[in-house]
Amino acid sequence: MASISLKRITSTWIITVMVLFVIAILFGITMRFNQGKLIQISPTSFYSIMTVHGLTMIGIWSVAGLAAIHYLLSRYLSIPTSISVFAFIFTVLGVVMLWSSAFIGEFHAGWTFLYPLPFKVAWKSWATPLFLSGLAVLGVAWLVWSVGILYQILKKYTITQTLGWQHFSTNPSIETPPLILISTVSLIGIIVCLLSAVVLLVLFFAEYFSNGAYSNDPLLMKNITYFFGHTIANETLYLGLASLYELMPEISKKPKFKTTWYVALAWNCTLVFILTAFFHHLYMDFVQPLGFQMIGQLASYFASLPAAAVTAFSVAVLVYKNQIRWSLSNILFFLGVMGWIIGGIGALIDATISNNIILHNTLWVPAHFHTYNAMGNVLFSLAFFVWVANDFSDLPVDSGIPKFIISLLVLGGFGFVLMFYLGGAMSIPRRFALYPPEFNNLSWLATLGGWFAVVYLISILFIFFTILKKCLKVFSAS
Amino acid sequence: MLKSILSLLILWIGIRPYTINAVEYNLSEEQELYQTIPNLTIQSTFGEFQLSELYHQQPIIIAYIFTRCSGICYPYLLQLNDHIQQLNTQKKFKILVLSFDPRDQLADMQNLQKNYLMNTQKEWIFAITPDIQKLNSSIHFKPEWNKIQEQYDHESVLIGVNTEGYISSKKIGTTDLKDIQLLLKDIHNEFVISYPLKMTNTIMSCFTYDPATGKKKPALGLLILLLPAVLTAIIVGIIVLKNKKYHHPNRARL
Structure with a gap:
């Protein structure tokens, strides 16, 4: 049972995430309209916006996932609210630092801040240390939060129980709730990648403060950067899935999902493979050892298939030929699974080396990750937000489906990513403020993508205002 | 004092033509x-x-x-x-x-x-x-x-x-x-496969490349790559050990 303080901090997270999400969408629309030549901004501004947009999106949906599992885990165990509050304060501080470095300091090394770009100072000299410090603040905040949640899980359950290993025997005496299983798998992965961020930042700062006495190996830095970046993006997706496993049956008035041996096996496999899939970001670095490229290829397939197959199967069984009480929440969950699988297929295509030779660094890359974020993980988190907002206001599960808004969401979201896919299929490179001259006749794809994003934004605003009033109610409750 | 200044001046005039311009x-x-x-x-x-x-x-x-x-x-x-x-x-x-x-x-x-x-x-x-x-x-x-x-x-x-x-x-x-x-x-x-830069100040690489044999050998950087996973295992291990006292048979229930 969630305490009032937990409700309040969760409500605060929701409102903050939604406000930042709306602003970040506006940044994205700005970029697309610039590429479509509907507006004109300087390349420096474009890349500053791109840096902030990417980091903000990854950051807010990471914290949304953590906030969701923190809230839902209160059904099973007690987690101090103070760690969430701590994380919130330092997240806000970190965001302020990052945005300041980009918008005042003009830092624009991209949201991957790939070494040695942060040291090729084409911005205010203080922007680089401020940016790196902002990342450090965020990393510490989320690390404390993640370790704190995992600590409480392991206080109640043994490590083997949290990973569901007893389900491999015929009659397990204890059943591990899927929420516990997936949260544990995700939190372990998040802790690994946040620690990799710590290592990365230590190396950055070591070089920065050495005044040239020490320099990093670029290949090592790239490996660590993508270990952190790729892994955290995927782990936060799994946090969203944890909410789905816990809530979708409940909202649909169906029996809860149970952990079976194949669910436990799938998620245990995911734990291992998701930590090695990041090598697929270095396929084009020929200097990378061949063994790593092979691991990246295999792990990219193995990481996605078990979790996706098991989840899709479970959701399909839930809805197929069953009387489902559809509401905004479970529709969002359902659409999110669709988006996740579509984006995942796009990812698998790009993660195949023979395809990556053609698709590498084209718009196919943002196509797939926008699909399984904007139309995947975001929808999982929104579903939780809608559900918990009703919980805050003691309302029953929301009735009535705003069909028009769902239609806008689907049209806007899938239309937006379709423009990316088409651009990628035509080899338009990513991360260009303006398309190269060879692709001038395809800039309409960017403009159309921007308009689809506007449609998507309208639906998001509707959902935001739907839950805002309910979230604010929790502050007046005693 | 004056002699010293004059000596330095003469020295400077004398040496200057022989200094190699950068x-x-x-x-x-x-x-x-x-x-x-x-x-x-x-x-x-x-x-x-x-x-x-x-x-x-x-x-x-x-x-x-x-x-x-x-x-x-x-x-x-x-x-x-x-x-x-x-x-x-x-x-x-x-x-x-x-x-x-x-x-x-x-x-x-x-x-x-x-x-x-x-x-x-x-x-x-x-x-x-x-x-x-x-x-x-x-x-x-x-x-x-x-x-x-x-x-x-x-x-x-x-x-x-x-x-x-x-x-x-x-x-x-x-x-x-x-x-x-x-x-x-x-x-x-x-x-x-690799042209290592002539820098003595890069202390951690993923591997070293020997052009004589054409082979790569793992270097310290690879251990750095493993470090986050090792640290996580240690953290989880510490948490598990610390919480062992809470665990009795059949303690955890759905």
Whole structure:
């Protein structure tokens, strides 16, 4: 049972995430309209916006996932609210630092801040240390939060129980709730990648403060950067899935999902493979050892298939030929699974080396990750937000489906990513403020993508205002 | 006091002409790579021919010197000779020792070859070219004439040219055995997986590459890559051990 303080901090997270999400969408629309030549901004501004947009999106949906599992885990165990509050304060501080470095300091090394770009100072000299410090603040905040949640899980359950290993025997005496299983798998992965961020930042700062006495190996830095970046993006997706496993049956008035041996096996496999899939970001670095490229290829397939197959199967069984009480929440969950699988297929295509030779660094890359974020993980988190907002206001599960808004969401979201896919299929490179001259006749794809994003934004605003009033109610409750 | 000031002044006036002005070299090992080398007319001890006739037969290494050099040129040539002999490679190539000094005549080059006992080594060709400015421009080589010392200030340069006439490698400055091994691989169009930068301040790499064997060996950087996973395992292990006292059989329930 969630305490009032937990409700309040969760409500605060929701409102903050939604406000930042709306602003970040506006940044994205700005970029697309610039590429479509509907507006004109300087390349420096474009890349500053791109840096902030990417980091903000990854950051807010990471914290949304953590906030969701923190809230839902209160059904099973007690987690101090103070760690969430701590994380919130330092997240806000970190965001302020990052945005300041980009918008005042003009830092624009991209949201991957790939070494040695942060040291090729084409911005205010203080922007680089401020940016790196902002990342450090965020990393510490989320690390404390993640370790704190995992600590409480392991206080109640043994490590083997949290990973569901007893389900491999015929009659397990204890059943591990899927929420516990997936949260544990995700939190372990998040802790690994946040620690990799710590290592990365230590190396950055070591070089920065050495005044040239020490320099990093670029290949090592790239490996660590993508270990952190790729892994955290995927782990936060799994946090969203944890909410789905816990809530979708409940909202649909169906029996809860149970952990079976194949669910436990799938998620245990995911734990291992998701930590090695990041090598697929270095396929084009020929200097990378061949063994790593092979691991990246295999792990990219193995990481996605078990979790996706098991989840899709479970959701399909839930809805197929069953009387489902559809509401905004479970529709969002359902659409999110669709988006996740579509984006995942796009990812698998790009993660195949023979395809990556053609698709590498084209718009196919943002196509797939926008699909399984904007139309995947975001929808999982929104579903939780809608559900918990009703919980805050003691309302029953929301009735009535705003069909028009769902239609806008689907049209806007899938239309937006379709423009990316088409651009990628035509080899338009990513991360260009303006398309190269060879692709001038395809800039309409960017403009159309921007308009689809506007449609998507309208639906998001509707959902935001739907839950805002309910979230604010929790502050007046005693 | 006055004597000291005067002494310093005289010293400064006296020394100043002999101080070598700092010359900024515009050479870089990455520049001009995979550009075609100009097809120079070569006048050598074997007669006159076009450079293309030479590189079409075998890849070449061009060593850039001048015979009146009192600086790096001779030690550099001897070092190159030592490295080639140490390598004792089966690869076929020629070393074209080319003078960039317009004063050098073929007789000067012949004497150089004889004095340094390279006249018996078939890979070595000592030559001059009337087109030296063309070559200088193509690789941005700008020797500065020091009129006091009557010497050229210049970088030591080795240029590797493959059988298609492309500049496939450049080595600037002193070279060690591994540099020559890489150079030979480059001019023979062999794939080189890594060109480690000549930096002593990179303390962690993923691997070290040995051009002699063509093999990679893991280095400290790989352990750094494993560090987050190891730290996580330690953290989880500590949490598990700390919480062991809470766990009794059948404690956890749905």
